[in-house]
Amino acid sequence: MTNTEITREKAHESSICNALAERGWTYEEGRNDQGWDRRLALYPADVLQWLSTQYPEEYAKAVPCGLPGSNTRGRAAQTPRTRR
Incomplete structure (x- = not known):
């Protein structure tokens, strides 16, 4: 990816995350992926x-x-086991 493409991708990602946050999704700009x-x-x-x-x-x-x-609430919790 070029720098321009990376910049566009970051802007697109931020736009999506901000829209989700406005609807109640737990999101903090710049936070790592802890809990993923x-x-x-x-x-x-x-x-x-x-x-x-x-x-x-x-x-x-x-x-x-x-x-x-x-x-x-949110990603601060530990990862639980799931049943299938």
Whole structure:
């Protein structure tokens, strides 16, 4: 990639992230990818937060108390194990 292409990509990425942040996604400019699960290709703590707010009754039934990340907002939580 050329410097111009990298600059455009960064602007595009920032635009997407800022739009998501305006809709409640946990996002901090310049923060590293702490908490990213490469195998799952997502931030498990973000998924847990979303599930707990969108489906609180099902979340309470499905997610055990004390599961790392179950009581924490955003990516600060540890990565939980998932069941298939």
